[in-house]
Amino acid sequence: MSTMSNSLAETQVESLATAGLSQGDVSDFFALLKPRVMFLVVFTALVGMVVSPSTVHPIVAFVSLLMIAVGGGASGCLNMWWDADIDAVMTRTAKRPIPAGKIQPGEALAFGMTLSVGSVIILGLVSNWLAAGLLAFTIFFYVVVYSMWLKRTTPQNIVIGGAAGALPPVVAQAAVTGHVALDSIVLFAIIFMWTPPHFWALALVKSGDYQRAGIPMLPNVAGPDATRFQILAYTILLAPLGIAPVALGFGGLAYAIISLVGGFGMLALALQVYRLRQGEPAMRVAQQLFGFSILYLFLLFATLLVEHGFGFFRPVFG
Amino acid sequence: MADRKPSQSLTPEEQKRRRTRSLALALTLGALVLLFYVVTIAKLGPGVLQRPM
Known part of the structure; x- marks a missing residue:
């Protein structure tokens, strides 16, 4: 029995080895979330919440903000997964976890997708589905429209892609009020x-x-x-x-x-x-x-x- | 990603990293349990205990 379990463990290690072991530390996974961008997302979303005319339970507001932050981090992670090839040749981004070889692309994809789906579902359950839909749209816009499509094809990439970065106050205000108000549209426009x-x-x-x-x-x-x-x-x-x-x-x-x-x-x-x-x-x-x-x-x-x-x-x- | 020979076991450094990753995952799951509990209480209030049997 023990010989059998030993050989099973050996096979598992072997398969891990051929697949390539993760070299990533917790801090590397955290870096995938682009913490500085996440701070900006939390900050602008918080302002979107406080300027809104209605209020929600502080815990609901806190969890909504947390999910907007996680959704923002997830889109940053998926952006790093997609852009690993160009990150490797730019001095500003060459030390990111994927080009540095600390995290494998597949791991980043799984991590980003899990956080994206999780943050959208939890935001929908905790606040409302309009806010969740807007968060899903923000992630989609940043990853698919900006990263996969516009970034490498048009010099207007950051103009249109900027919409993703501008959406957090709209998502946050929708989480509080249940609708999209003019206040948040002005914050978006700024x-x-x-x-x-x-x-x-x-x-x-x-x-x-x-x-x-x-x-x-x-x-x-x-x-x-x-x-x-x-x-x-x-x-x-x-x-x-x-x-x-x-x-x-x-x-x-x-x-x-x-x-x-x-x-x-x-x-x-x-x-x-x-x-x-x-x-x-x-x-x-x-x-x-x-x-x-x-x-x-x-x-x-x-x-x-x-x-x-x-x-x-x-x-x-x- | 490190290229390694079949059957090669984890180095102490790799084991340490795996342990911290597992710990972070466990803490995240625990935090999620706490989060769902707190949100349920916040949204339903004391009404969560007053259900028709």
């Missing part, structure tokens, strides 16, 4: 319009990386000058959109000031990026715009969070 200037500023600096990977980012396809023009055009649309919550009544006095100052800051930097086209100063200002764009979006959402979550809301009109 992130959507913010994405192109943010990523193209990075693409201007890292264009060599994207070129090597064969990704048709705008600077590689249309050239840096056309990219600079588009950055400026999107920023001109973004700055007034950033103030829209004030006009709609859910952005208070503090938000009005921050969005005005921040909007002018974005415009000034985008104008600088448009004007400075040569050498080190051009790279430096693109990098500054990239950094400032993160601060701008963070401040807009953080101000809404403080105003609504901590009772600091002071209306601008009336």
Whole structure:
């Protein structure tokens, strides 16, 4: 009997060995979820929740937020599974768990799919099926529409793909209210319009990386000058959109000031990026715009969070 | 992925990683049980105990 079980165990080890053993640690699996993106997803979703007019039980809100975070992480994981070949040739992404050989593609696919299905089902059971459907659509949009289709075929990849990153506040508000309200659509529009200037500023600096990977980012396809023009055009649309919550009544006095100052800051930097086209100063200002764009979006959402979550809301009109 | 010869057993490092992965999975499953319990109580409240027999 013991000989039989020994030989069985040996066969199992053997089959594991031929299949290739997992080298991944728990931290590698966590890295597959793109923790920084997940933080942004949680943050914007939380703001979508606190600005909504209705409330839910705190535990339901917490679990909904957790599932939105897990769904966001799952889409990041599936994106890494699909993009492992291009991640391997870009300096920024070469150390990710799959190209680094720590996690096998099949493991990442199974992990991402399990988390995707699980997060959608739990969100549907805990809150409502509209929110769950929107989360499923977000994952589908990021993985299939953006990663599998647009990213490698069109220089407008991040414009359309940006919709996936902009959806978390809509999902979160749907989880609370049961419908899609104008407030969350405005938050969606702000992130959507913010994405192109943010990523193209990075693409201007890292264009060599994207070129090597064969990704048709705008600077590689249309050239840096056309990219600079588009950055400026999107920023001109973004700055007034950033103030829209004030006009709609859910952005208070503090938000009005921050969005005005921040909007002018974005415009000034985008104008600088448009004007400075040569050498080190051009790279430096693109990098500054990239950094400032993160601060701008963070401040807009953080101000809404403080105003609504901590009772600091002071209306601008009336 | 490491290429290895058939019948080769796990190295201590691989065993350690497998153990931490298993532990993380167990903790996740435990957290899910707790989560479903808490959500059930939060959604149904005391009514969960007042069911017609």
